[in-house]
Amino acid sequence: xxxxxxxxxxxxxxxxxxxxxxGALQPWFALLAVALxxxxxxxxxxxxxxxxxxxxxxRIIFIHVPAAWMSMFLYLVMGFWSGVGLVxxxxxxxxxxxxxxxxxxxxxxxxxxxxxxxxKPTWGTWWVWDARLTSELILLFLYIGFMAxxxxxxxxxxxxxxxxxxALVGVINIPIIYFSVQWWSTLHQGxxxxxxxxxxxxxxxxxxMLVMALGFWMYSIAATLARVRCVIxxxxxxxxxxxxxxxxxx
Amino acid sequence: MIRALGWVLRRDLxxxxxxxxxxxxxxxxxxxxxxxxxxxxxxxxxxxRNMAPGVLWVAALLACMLSLARLFAPDHxxxxxxxxxxxxxxxxxxxxxKVIAHWLVSGLPLVLMAPLLGLQFDLPGDALxxxxxxxxxxxxxxxxxxxxxxxxTLGVRGSGVLVALLVLPLYVPVLIFxxxxxxxxxxxxxxxxxxxLLGGFLALALVLAxxxxxxxxxxxxx
Amino acid sequence: MLEARELECTRGERRLFSGLSFRLxxxxxxxxxxxxxxxxxxxxxxxxxxxxxxxGELRWRGRxxxxxxxxxxxxxxxxxxxxxxKDDLTALENLQVAAALGGMTADAGRMLAALDRFGVAxxxxxxxxxxxxxxxxxxxxxxxxxxxxxxxxxxxxxxxxLDVGAVVELEHLLAAHLASGGMVVLTTHQEVQVVAHTVLxxxxxxxTAALLAA
Numbered sequence: 001x002x003x004x005x006x007x008x009x010x011x012x013x014x015x016x017x018x019x020x021x022x023g024a025l026q027p028w029f030a031l032l033a034v035a036l037x038x039x040x041x042x043x044x045x046x047x048x049x050x051x052x053x054x055x056x057x058x059r060i061i062f063i064h065v066p067a068a069w070m071s072m073f074l075y076l077v078m079g080f081w082s083g084v085g086l087v088x089x090x091x092x093x094x095x096x097x098x099x100x101x102x103x104x105x106x107x108x109x110x111x112x113x114x115x116x117x118x119x120k121p122t123w124g125t126w127w128v129w130d131a132r133l134t135s136e137l138i139l140l141f142l143y144i145g146f147m148a149x150x151x152x153x154x155x156x157x158x159x160x161x162x163x164x165x166x167a168l169v170g171v172i173n174i175p176i177i178y179f180s181v182q183w184w185s186t187l188h189q190g191x192x193x194x195x196x197x198x199x200x201x202x203x204x205x206x207x208x209m210l211v212m213a214l215g216f217w218m219y220s221i222a223a224t225l226a227r228v229r230c231v232i233x234x235x236x237x238x239x240x241x242x243x244x245x246x247x248x249x250x
Numbered sequence: 251m252i253r254a255l256g257w258v259l260r261r262d263l264x265x266x267x268x269x270x271x272x273x274x275x276x277x278x279x280x281x282x283x284x285x286x287x288x289x290x291x292x293x294x295x296x297x298x299r300n301m302a303p304g305v306l307w308v309a310a311l312l313a314c315m316l317s318l319a320r321l322f323a324p325d326h327x328x329x330x331x332x333x334x335x336x337x338x339x340x341x342x343x344x345x346x347x348k349v350i351a352h353w354l355v356s357g358l359p360l361v362l363m364a365p366l367l368g369l370q371f372d373l374p375g376d377a378l379x380x381x382x383x384x385x386x387x388x389x390x391x392x393x394x395x396x397x398x399x400x401x402x403t404l405g406v407r408g409s410g411v412l413v414a415l416l417v418l419p420l421y422v423p424v425l426i427f428x429x430x431x432x433x434x435x436x437x438x439x440x441x442x443x444x445x446x447l448l449g450g451f452l453a454l455a456l457v458l459a460x461x462x463x464x465x466x467x468x469x470x471x472x
Numbered sequence: 473m474l475e476a477r478e479l480e481c482t483r484g485e486r487r488l489f490s491g492l493s494f495r496l497x498x499x500x501x502x503x504x505x506x507x508x509x510x511x512x513x514x515x516x517x518x519x520x521x522x523x524x525x526x527x528g529e530l531r532w533r534g535r536x537x538x539x540x541x542x543x544x545x546x547x548x549x550x551x552x553x554x555x556x557x558k559d560d561l562t563a564l565e566n567l568q569v570a571a572a573l574g575g576m577t578a579d580a581g582r583m584l585a586a587l588d589r590f591g592v593a594x595x596x597x598x599x600x601x602x603x604x605x606x607x608x609x610x611x612x613x614x615x616x617x618x619x620x621x622x623x624x625x626x627x628x629x630x631x632x633x634l635d636v637g638a639v640v641e642l643e644h645l646l647a648a649h650l651a652s653g654g655m656v657v658l659t660t661h662q663e664v665q666v667v668a669h670t671v672l673x674x675x676x677x678x679x680t681a682a683l684l685a686a
Contacts, residue, residue, distance in 0.1 A: 141419040148415055152406045155484060161469040162402050166416065169398055169462055173420055176451070180423040184430065238485050257572040261558070268560040268599075329554025336520055337573040338546035344573075472523050 013090050015232045016241050022225040029222035036215030040066075043208035057121040061205075064114035066213035067107045068132065071139060072174070074104035074220060078146075079171035082164035092228075094160035095235070097167060098150060099227035103220050105143035111136050131185035135178045142170045156235055254339040258347030266355040272320060277359045280313040284367045295372050302371035303381065303432030310360050310385060311421050314392040317356035318400040318413055321348060322467065326404050335471055341464040349390075349397050349460065357389030373432075380435045380445075387448045388428040394452075394459035395420050401466035423451060473497050473533060473655060474519070474624060480527035481514050488514055489676055490527070498623075498653040501646070501666055505659070506676030512659040513553065515676070516628050519657060520550045532624075546575055549619045550626045555612035559601035563587060563611045566600060570615050578618050586617035589645075590638060609633045616645055625649060627658040639664075 044062030051058040078100040085094035115133050116126045127133070146166055153159035236242045266273055287305045288298055325331035334344050364385050368378045399417040403409040431444035473496060480490035488511030496502050504512050517523040519530060521537050521544060530537045537544045557566045567583045578586075587593045590610035592603075600608055613630060625646075631639055639662075646656050646666045656666075 138419050138422055141415070145416045145419065148412055149402060149406075152403070152408060152412055154407075155472075158469055158472060162466065165398070165462055165466050165469065166402055169420070172458065173423075176423050177419070180426045184426045254573060257569060261561070261569045264565070265558060265560050327554075328558065329552055329556035330558060332522065332550070332552055332554070333556045333570065333573060335522060336545045336548060336550050338542050338548075338575045339573065340542060 013092050015092050015095065015236055016239075018092055019229060019232050019245070022229050026222050026225040026229075029218050029225065033215050033218035033222055036211055036218055038215075040208055040212030040215050043204060043211060048204045048208050049202055054122060057118065060114050060118045062208050062212050064111055064118060065209050066216050067114065068111040068136060069213055070216045070220060071104055071108040071111050071136065073217075074100055074107065075139065075142070075167075075174060076171060078104060079167045082167040085160060086164040086168070091157075091160070091235075094164060095228050095231045096224065097163065098160070099224045099231055100220075101143055101147050101150075102227065103223045105140060105147065107216065107220075108136055108140040108143055112140065129185065131182045134181045134185065138177055138181070139174070142174070146170070251339060251343050254337065255343050255347040255350075258334075258344050259351050262348055262351030263354065266351070272317075273355050273359065276313050276317045276356050277363060279316060280309050280360055280363065281367065283309040283312060285370070288370075298371045299373060299436070302368060302373050303377075303429040303436075305371070306364055306367060306381065307385075307388075307425055307429040307432075310364070310389065311392065311418070311425060313360060314356060314389065314396060315414055315417055315421075317352065318396040318417070319410060320356075321352050321397060321400045322404050323400070323409075326470075331467070332471065335468065341467065342460045345397065345401075345460045345463045345467065349393050349463075352397070353390045353393040357385075357393055361385040361389060374436070377432050377435045380441045381432045383445060384428045384431040384441070384448060387445060387452055388424050391424050391448070391452050391455050392421065394455040395424075397463040398459055398466060401463045401470060404467070404470035424448070427451075475531045475534075476519075476528065477531070478528035479515070479518060479525045479530070481511055481518060481523070482526040483511075483514060492528070492674070494672060494674060496655050496657070496672065497670075498655065499650050500655055500670045500672060501650055502655075502657045502672040502674065503660070504657065504674050504676065506674075510676040512676060513628055515674075516550075516552075516626055516657065516659065519626055520548065521545070547622055548624045548626065549574065549616065549622045550628075551612055551615065551630060552628045555608050557600045557608055557611060560599055562597050562599055563592060563603070563614075564596040566611060567614060567618075571618055574615070574619065574622075576618050576621065582618065583614075586614040587611065589617050590614050590641060606633045606635060606638070610638055613638075613642060616642075616649075620649065620652070620654070623654050625654065625656045625658075627656065629659055629661070631660050631662050631664065 040062060044059055048059070048062075050056060078097045081093045081097040081100065084090065085092075085097060112133065115130075115136070119128055119133075120126055146163055149166055150159045150163045153162055233242055233245075284305055287301065291297065291301065322331060325334070335341060337344060361382060364381055365378045368381050373381065396413075396417055399413050399420070402416065403412045406412060427444045427448045431441035431448070434444055435441045475495045477493050478490075479492040481488045492515070494502070504515055506512050514523060518525050521530075521541055524538075532544050532547065556570065557563075558569075561569070564580070564583060564587070567587065568580075571578050571583065584593055584596060587596055587610075590613055592607055592610045592614065595603055595607060595611070600611060603611065609632065616625065619625070630642060634642065643664060643666050646658075650656060650666070
């Protein structure tokens with residue numbers, strides 16, 4: 001693609017040069033993810049104090065809250081790369097957006113699942129129409145819509161662009177949806193069943209959640225890099241360099 | 251530019267008039283869905299009154315979504331969409347003409363039919379009025395957002411189900427504030443805030459949705 | 473006037489053509505030849521700006537066509553595989569809408585004359601869904617008789633489904649357009665006799681543009 005002697009970040013916007021870079025970086029991010037998650041879980045399960053009201057069951061927030069953060073953050077990142085891909089017409093940005101979607105959907109699902117598990121001992125029911133849970137549910141639908149649209153379109157470039165438009169529409173809508181659901185939930189129920197009722201957070205709890213969030217972040221990068229490599233190989237399978245790459249591995 | 255918009259609008263209305271059956275079918279669908287709810291949950295008046303705004307709004311959402319298949323797909327099949335892309339007029343303007351026609355044909359009839367169905371659910375007079383106003387502001391919003399999804403799924407495998415998957419999550423705010431306005435009137439807190447927010451969303455969608463639809467159409471035609 | 477530089481087209485994983493360059497000037501006819509699937513329709517769609525070439529660019533009067541898309545479209549008439557007729561509208565209504573969107577100003581009299589030129593004036597008030605395939609093609613082509621003001625005509629298989637009389641009529645129309653300084657790009661499987669100052673020919677099977685004097 002772009003060949004230039006001076007170093008520029010465009011150099012890595014070519015799938016061919018990004019492929020080995022992603023391969024080199026991926027294990028390090030995976031290692032960081034494992035270390036940070038282990039540290040975060042240790043803080044969460046052994047260091048953080050037991051909650052006076054909820055007992056030990058509250059400890060699921062060390063997974064639930066970071067997963068919810070990541071699910072929203074990853075949608076924004078996906079929207080960003082989609083937008084870059086659409087405006088600059090760079091294939092790699094669109095591939096990154098495609099690769100981010102399953103990880104985002106995974107974290108959304110984890111947030112919902114752990115939310116339900118937390119709800120049972122806390123509120124005595126698996127599901128409440130709490131504003132945050134409802135927003136997460138709709139976010140999951142948005143992720144699924146993005147993946148379904150890309151899967152339904154055969155031509156990869158068209159799939160990239162159509163997905164990008166959808167992701168951008170979604171990015172504009174997420175704050176609106178979040179705000180509407182918030183409004184809707186305050187109208188329909190009292191504050192008694194709300195996750196906002198958590199008492200002032202101990203510093204160790206906050207630390208645990210931050211470390212976990214960092215761990216999830218590193219995991220997202222590692223998983224996305226691995227997935228981008230697969231997408232690159234699949235899309236470029238007819239090029240000489242992929243043939244050489246696969247030949248070298250055999 | 252306005253002339254081109256007028257021509258697209260005229261053409262689509264004429265086509266809808268020649269195929270009145272399609273328009274009537276969507277309206278009948280709306281009526282049937284609304285009428286099924288009392289059969290499902292029982293005829294108790296107070297319960298039905300509580301449910302009415304939600305039921306009417308969800309049915310309107312579904313009816314509008316079904317009619318999205320008629321928005322761009324027929325033009326795509328017979329090649330007239332291609333000609334619109336080459337018309338020498340901004341595509342956004344032509345898309346706007348099509349969306350207005352879509353609303354007149356599939357949104358406005360729902361607004362007119364809603365008070366009658368509201369009576370079936372024993373809604374009081376002021377709630378009926380708010381229901382109509384909320385639908386009047388909300389249904390154009392449904393057409394605008396729907397146009398983006400319809401354009402994105404043009405000519406795609408299984409586009410019918412896919413449209414539902416894409417568009418229904420985006421309809422959530424419209425549903426919340428549309429049905430909420432009627433509920434708020436019934437609860438005596440006033441519907442103004444809801445209606446104003448719906449109006450704000452409509453303004454935002456009027457600016458952004460035609461651009462997104464036009465971009466999606468160009469992508470779909472490649 | 474219309475200039476292509478190093479065009480390349482990739483559909484899916486297949487590269488249809490690459491390095492395709494040509495220039496088309498006033499009064500010239502460009503005939504795109506090639507086997508089925510060689511990319512004739514894709515090339516025409518690239519020329520219309522409907523399809524983005526995977527490399528290279530097209531220039532109209534020295535400026536890239538994507539820069540001033542609407543301006544370029546006003547200079548262009550495209551008739552594709554599909555007739556772009558609405559089944560539920562009459563032939564005349566179809567022509568009216570097409571003319572209005574194409575920015576042509578034409579009254580009913582001129583439209584009837586255009587339909588008459590292709591021998592379908594008697595179908596003017598009939599919905600196009602009851603017309604035969606050939607008649608529909610004639611209605612679609614009647615648009616050309618109103619489009620003399622647009623210099624560039626791009627026609628995908630314009631002769632398909634036409635009988636001998638209509639073929640001759642279309643050949644006359646194209647010759648008149650070329651004689652008055654227009655440009656025509658077309659694909660066809662038939663041998664056509666269009667009188668033109670220059671006939672360019674692109675054979676996508678051999679990926680080269682050759683100049684043949686007519």
